[in-house]
Amino acid sequence: MKKLTAILLSLLMVVGLAACSGNTEQTGQSSTPQSAENSSPAGTTDNESSAPTDSSSTPDKEEGTLKVLVAYFSATGTTEGVAEHIANGLNADIYEIVPEQPYTSADLDWNDNDSRSTIEMNDPNARPAISGSVENMEQYDVVFIGYPIWWGEAPRIVSTFMESYHFAGKTIVPFCTSGGSGMGSSASNLEKLTSNAVWLDGQRLNGSDSQDEVMEWVDSLGLDK
Template identity: 40%
Template sequence: MKTLVIYFSKTGTTKAVAEMIADRLGADTYQIEEAQPYTSADLDWNVPTSRANLEQGDDDSRPAYKGKLPDLSSYDQVIIGHPTWWGQPPRLIQTVIEHLDLSGKRLATFATSGGSTYVQAQTVMDRILDHPAPGCVLNNERDIVSWLTAIDF
């Protein structure tokens, strides 16, 4: 099974987990980049009018991505990784998923988080993907190995 790990990472934490997953699976990776880079002020959750607060609070927000998305035609499995912002995936993830043809792909999702569980993010991802896909918060190699074993990837 050929696998692609697609991820968005602002601090490097999600990137590190995505790379560990890819190494374990012999998978390819693709890093999502935002068209308008987030600044530290954009990500300040203490400021109600920060860009991220406004995006996360708006179900219709679809921040643009930079570049061309990968061709998924040669992949059997796709794993989508993201940080958890306010308990859910950044809106950029939804933008990207809406522009990918994931039909016929075996899917899984993961997040990195300093304190959130994956419950709310799982609900959002299942809705975005139009069907359940196993997901989990992963922050270290032990979690990654356990999760990949549990979902048989």
């Protein structure tokens, strides 16, 4: 009887030890940390954190300003002074139309039927040559064109200038100086020498006008500077 009891106790001890060993392995597996998941975030989180978020990388487009040229012919300096007032007031570029053959006092004698200026103005097809040229005319949005009035018209050299460039898409503003006569048909005749340009109404100005007086007219044009 004692021997049987001893055998039963031994069997119970073996079963108990086996059970304890199984519990220990299960507990060890469940306590193993998921180190790969805990040490790095999900892929989408990496992508989001590395994406640029600086909105300044696409700056707002600044409103452009008009590029203006003031071109003029001045045989005696009167028109030059007015052109300089406009250029200074608009912070514009300025270009003088200079003849290859300068005009002398005798050339400008309107009482002489044989003077150079008289002969030129009596010939609508006369085109006196210009010394030099405007660089990058295509960059300008607005072109002021100034001249004295000769025999009720713009000097023929201004026609040479107008036919030397393409003014399509540009705004052209004529102005003149004279001893008393107005612009007459001078601006409309120059307009005929261009195509697809927008011509604004011109103005006769005086060589004695101050910059403020000249700019009062310029400001009335409503140019978007």
